[in-house]
Amino acid sequence: MNQDSVLQASQPQPVPRKPAAGATRLLVKGNWLLSLLALILLWWIVSSLLSARVLPGPVQAVEAMLDDIKDGEIFSHLGITMFRVLASFLLTMLLGIAIGCALGLSKKLASFFNLWMVVGMTIPALVYIVVIFLWLGLSEFSAILAVTCTTMFTISFNIWEGVKSMDKKLMEMATIFGAGKKLTFRRIIIPQLLPYIMASARFGLGLSWKMVIFVELMGRPDGIGYMINHWYALYNMPHVLSNAIIFIIVMIIIELFIGRWLEPRLFSWRPKSSH
């Protein structure tokens, strides 16, 4: 899992032109209830073949979850993890959009910094985390910065791609009709970048939360990642699963909110048939 997210962080991800992919579509378009039951069934079958210490069944996991929820401590960990995800996600998007726009609009900047971007993106997440913790100490700021570094370059690349693919003919039209910078930005540039920003946001959010869990495990005294590590050290698999599942549920709810509520509102001008 950690290895997996490190790999993901170091590869440019193609951004779909129509950002309808991701968990939302799977959950909405598919027969999700049947699919969920099948997943739980599979889990139950595999767990009955293995010992409970290796893979607890769904019943034990739910018991552990109820236990955690009753105890209440999980919520403060969930809260601090969500704060880290949000902070590093916002920082990533802010820097990613700024860098992506700068590179997309200036050929000089792009040709100079292209190499830096590739290097920045190829450095493994683990290196960022270790180096930043060593230099800046095991602080909240270091944790958020480390996550931002691992995700920022990929997001910048995606936004850069978006800026490059903007329709020059519409820019010409705006120029001839005398549109100023502000109007051009609001009516021509932002609407064209929005699909790329949204696709990057969903991808960036997914990447950020995986990295936050990892960073918490490496150098924070609280948060879901810390708790998972804690239960892992006690060989308590039901609680490892319980923590992971609670967090996954929260992230799916956020993802659903973006896909089902936010995006349809942002892209209401699109022909419905394209989905």
Add this chain to the structure above:
Amino acid sequence: MNEAHHKIEIRNLSKSFSVNGSSNQVLKDIGFGVDTGEFICLLGSSGCGKSTILNLVSGLDKDYSGEIRIDGVPRATSRAHLSYLFQEPRLLPWLTVEKNLHFALEAAGLPSAEWKDRTSYYLGMVNLSGTEKHYIHQLSGGMQHRVAIARAFCVNPDILLMDEPFGALDELTAREIRANLLELWQKDRKTVLFVTHNTMEATYLADRIFMMSANPGTIDEVARVGLDRPRVYESEDLFHEHKRMMGRFMEITGVAI
């Protein structure tokens, strides 16, 4: 405004660019004057540089030798408001029809109090009343071109530039929209520079036709269309005038059938 000046005045306009070291002259010694309210067609086969003239007048292309003046003011310093009809409608798909016109009105700096009236007037003129809240993809190709015409006129431009705007439409739709365009133009009497390779279209629309030949692009003949307005596309008069124009155009381009 000084009436001694032409609306558009072009003198000794030349343009060339080099491809792989060899210089290629696109325009050579172009010179003409267009009066306020005149409808001019630039007629020529593809590659004669007629669209290049539009790009130079529009200010998109700033690389040329010679002189371009609008109302007597050099192009580079002119603050004239221009509108453009492109080959494609070039509307903003994320905005409604109404908001597309508002975009142009805001760009032209017209007070927002006027937007609503201007929008509904010009949409009415191109028979699109009731489509204000539609998105662009909900309109047919012909309707999109009509929105583009309404957008071009609603900003009260000094000059309207049109670059083969109806080339991609089927002939019946194109005729309908040309009639629409003339109707609007006869009310507003804007100065129009219209690029086409279609002799019939030029004869139907223009006061004068500037006939061009290629390699290098030159204006070889200025022909005045001897037809009264309003004109009727299917009329005998237009048919005969078109034949006359076609004959002169074939002469200058050296084509014989």
